[in-house]
Amino acid sequence: MDLFFLGTGAGMPAKQRNVTSIALKLLEERGAIWLFDAGEATQHQILHTSIKPRRIEKIFITHLHGDHIYGLPGLLSSRSFQGGESEVTLYGPKGIKEFLNVSLSVSQTYLKYPLTIVEIEEGIVFEDEQFLVEAKILEHGITSYGYRMVEKDRPGTLLADKLKEAGVQPGPIFRKIKNGEAVTLEDGRIIEPCEFVGPAQKGRVVTILGDTRYCENAVLLAKDADLLIHEATFSKEEEKLAFDYFHSTTHQAAKIARQAECKQLCLTHISSRYNRNDWKELVNEAKEIFENTDIAEDFKEITIPYK
Numbered sequence: 001m002d003l004f005f006l007g008t009g010a011g012m013p014a015k016q017r018n019v020t021s022i023a024l025k026l027l028e029e030r031g032a033i034w035l036f037d038a039g040e041a042t043q044h045q046i047l048h049t050s051i052k053p054r055r056i057e058k059i060f061i062t063h064l065h066g067d068h069i070y071g072l073p074g075l076l077s078s079r080s081f082q083g084g085e086s087e088v089t090l091y092g093p094k095g096i097k098e099f100l101n102v103s104l105s106v107s108q109t110y111l112k113y114p115l116t117i118v119e120i121e122e123g124i125v126f127e128d129e130q131f132l133v134e135a136k137i138l139e140h141g142i143t144s145y146g147y148r149m150v151e152k153d154r155p156g157t158l159l160a161d162k163l164k165e166a167g168v169q170p171g172p173i174f175r176k177i178k179n180g181e182a183v184t185l186e187d188g189r190i191i192e193p194c195e196f197v198g199p200a201q202k203g204r205v206v207t208i209l210g211d212t213r214y215c216e217n218a219v220l221l222a223k224d225a226d227l228l229i230h231e232a233t234f235s236k237e238e239e240k241l242a243f244d245y246f247h248s249t250t251h252q253a254a255k256i257a258r259q260a261e262c263k264q265l266c267l268t269h270i271s272s273r274y275n276r277n278d279w280k281e282l283v284n285e286a287k288e289i290f291e292n293t294d295i296a297e298d299f300k301e302i303t304i305p306y307k
Contacts, residue, residue, distance in 0.1 A: 001026060001151070001204060001304045003227065005268065006045040007037075008296040010233045010247075011067055014272035018045055018298055019067040022208060022229065022268075024149065025051075030130060032057035036147065036208050042071035043078050048299065054084035058126070060133070061092030062210025063144035064099065073103040080112040087114040091126070091135075093143045094119045120145065136221050138212035141246045145210055148221040151203030155180070159196045166191070202307045207262075211269065213243060214252040222260035226304050229296070230256055231269035235278075236285045250282050254289035268296035 002025040009017030019039030026032050033055045035042075046053060053075065062068055069092075076088070090096065097117045104111070118125065125147075126133040132150045137143060158178045160170070168174070168191065173183050183191045207225040209218055211233075222228045233247035242249045250267060257265035267286060274282060279295050286293040294302075 001029060001206070003206065003229070003266075003302045003304065004049065004051065005296045005298060005300045006042055006049070006051075007039050008268045008270060008298055008300075009067075010231075010269045010271045012272070013040060016276060016298075017270060017272065018042075019070075020269060021045065021071065023051055024206065024208075027055070029151070030057070031055065034149075035059045037062055037068040037210075038071040038075050039067045040070040043075045045298065046075075053079040053082050054086070056084075056088060057086070059088065059090045059092075060147050060208075061090065061096055062146070062208075063140060063142055064093055064095050065142065065211065068210070069096070069099065072100060073107070073109070076100070076104070076111060076115065077107075077109045080110070085113050087116065089116045089118060089126075091118045091120050091133075093145060134221070136217040138210055138217055139215040139246065140211045140213070144212055146212065146218060146221045147208050148225070149206045149208075151205070153203045154201040156198035156200050159198060163191075163196050166196075204304050204306065206304060207260075211247060213246055214248055214256065218256045219259045222256055222262055225260065225262045226307070227264045227266065227302065228257050228260065228262040229266050229268055232267035232282060232286065232295075233269050233271050235274070235282060236288075250285040251289055254286040254293060257290040257293070262290075263292065264302075265290050265293045266296050266302060267293065270295070 004023040006021035007018035009019055013019055020037045021039050021042040022036040024034040122136050125135050134148045135145045138146050176183050177193050177196055180193045205225045206227050207222040208229045230253035231248050232250045232253045234242045234249045236249050236251040239249050283295045
């Protein structure tokens with residue numbers, strides 16, 4: 001599981017930062033990529049990476065401000081031309097369906113793959129045997145969601161050598177024990193899975209928040225997260241400006257990470273008023289409150305290891 005930043009700026013494209021888009025690479029887990037927001041020129045950013053648009057399985061939109069959605073119609077259109085045939089499911093606030101339907105209809109764009117659009121409310125928006133995704137409304141000028149991706153625990157490793165020592169040969173019995181079933185052997189012995197399967201592998205948690213002021217829902221979504229992605233549009237001195245524009249400061253992002261007891265914080269959605277020489281200072285501000293803090297840059301990748 002790797003998190004890849006395609007755009008990390010705020011409001012409008014800048015020379016050093018494009019507008020928001022984040023790819024969660026789940027290539028080992030499910031051979032897919034989940035995209036979070038798609039600001040203008042997201043597909044141009046993808047051209048400079050190894051990301052294949054045909055592998056995009058799901059797109060999660062935090063809110064409908066242009067710097068988070070203007071790249072969507074072009075990205076979806078190009079995916080058809082690039083051989084994408086598998087279904088894409090798009091999740092977002094009320095209004096995202098109308099935005100895309102009008103954009104694709106007026107431009108007479110025909111997608112060669114199924115596109116399912118889900119206008120979400122708070123709660124669990126997706127769940128399967130591998131992952132659960134929960135959404136909550138944050139505090140912004142328009143409805144803005146944060147997403148919490150929870151990887152479900154994986155079964156422990158089968159202790160094959162120990163089974164062989166017990167006289168059990170590879171085959172159907174191995175599979176039953178791996179699936180947690182007790183097995184009675186021909187000689188009457190009962191093989192209990194707990195004795196021949198290692199401890200479960202704890203799933204990872206990644207929280208990606210949309211634009212927001214400091215708020216309680218951010219803490220709830222980020223609770224015990226392995227990685228929290230939080231906007232820090234402004235420096236710690238600009239708390240009033242951040243409040244007026246429904247955004248957060250470096251200190252506020254760090255307070256959320258500390259309260260939620262996250263393992264790692266990465267700041268993004270950085271205002272263009274801060275140049276490359278200022279970025280280290282923004283990180284240092286956050287570290288005053290939460291030490292394990294980094295700052296996003298376009299094309300930066302973060303690996304989220306198993307616990």
